[in-house]
Amino acid sequence: MTSESRNIVIVGGGIVGCSTAYYIANHPSFTKGTDKITVLEASKHGIAQGASGKAGGLVARWAYPKELVNVSFEEHVRLAEEHNGKDRWGWRFVNCGSWEGRGDVCAVDSGTGVGQGGKRKSLEKTLGLNPQDAPHSRKSKGLPDDLLWVEEGLTDTYSPMAATGHTAQVHPYLFTTSMMDLAREKGADLILGRATGVEQKAGHVTGVTFVDNDTGDTKTLSATHVVLSAGAWSSRVLSELPITKTRAHSVTIHPQPGVTIAPYVLFTEITLPKGARSQTVTPEIYARPDNEVYACGPGDDSALPATVDEVQVDEAACESVRKHVASISPALREGTVDKRQACFLPIVSAGGGPIVGEAAGIAKGLIIATGHTCWGICNAPGTAKALSELVFQGKIKCANLKKLHPSNFV
């Protein structure tokens, strides 16, 4: 290696880490054989086992923070064009709206179980929405002609949340694994092991210590740059980081053969009768290509396990997501549940974020990229592009990310 060569270790093979590997490997200054990229992933099953494999997959111009969205949305469009994202990771523009109505619990055999895991909280995805962006809803209920998979009789109102072309989607697992595959084609490596610490000498990172999955041995990978993108686990690797987490459950449903589910993402507000009083539940429902439907429920405060492989799935929480969806949709009520899963999304404890940039105050060459809350799928390409510039050009060029700089948080 020449003195100029870069040895980049990326801790965490979620969408942020894998996209960063892709952008670094495709940066014009990256020299295969001289520069080195290693993604270190703790799961014994490989990459994308956490939130990045289990998210909804919405990519929206109305997401936040805007300085990342503005770069990311265009990058999603470009990546999909360049690598056939439509076939490879289910890229498409999608309708997105808020649906309010009542659930038919009799049709589903009533159940509104909250499951374990403590009090429920909103994933806050609609915070970035500017009400002025939404066109006026049609008269009466506003239900579009092709949105046939929710029951008209149970609908109070439907209103589009953004203009056509402002909301798209990817299949998050396929997007993340594609980014890694494309990075490997350009020379990036994947190592399975759990990082335990970042090494430094004279104020500069020198490597990452990790427990090798295969042998159980503790080893060190040397590095000129370390990208910490371990999602909700990031503060386990670097305790200074103010990163916390929320767990959320989701299910995927395959409708009966022959039933077509029109491309809508619905943010629902479903009123369910519960004894004398009523209860409101708010699952998000995502139609996907290949007639798959994904739905997720509220977040909870359950504790973060040692690794993504030990995340507990509360079957009751999954079942309540399924029942809530079934209560408004005969087509999905009759479908088959395929996956019942849970994951942790990374959150900056003080609010704001994500944290993106070099934490030179801790060590030069230490780059933080975490805390993407409910918009990491949308914002990964912008984050990754910015970091590839940081590594090769010494500063972020594609956006002004001052507000996200680590010095604001650590």
Ligand SMILES: Cc1cc2nc3c(=O)[nH]c(=O)nc-3n(C[C@H](O)[C@H](O)[C@H](O)COP(=O)(O)OP(=O)(O)OC[C@H]3O[C@@H](n4cnc5c(N)ncnc54)[C@H](O)[C@@H]3O)c2cc1C
């Ligand atoms: C229910 C739900 C729905 C969502 N829907 C959307 C959506 O529609 N649109 C959107 O934009 N976002 C969505 N999100 C948010 C999105 O999933 C996250 O913001 C994003 O996946 C975070 O990616 P990440 O790479 O930072 O973290 P992760 O996906 O958690 O990846 C971190 C990786 O680091 C690994 N790791 C951890 N510790 C170590 C270690 N010590 N050494 C090595 N590896 C380690 C983990 O095993 C994991 O693979 C949703 C999230 C949830 C929970």
Ligand SMILES: *[C@@H]1O[C@H](CO)[C@@H](O)[C@H](O)[C@H]1NC(C)=O
């Ligand atoms: C993002 O783009 C919009 C529309 O082009 C623009 O109005 C806005 O100022 C941009 N915001 C940031 C923070 O870059």
Ligand SMILES: *[C@@H]1O[C@H](CO)[C@@H](O)[C@H](O)[C@H]1NC(C)=O
């Ligand atoms: C990782 O370790 C586990 C347990 O030791 C083992 O079963 C698995 O095969 C290993 N994974 C890989 C890809 O080597």
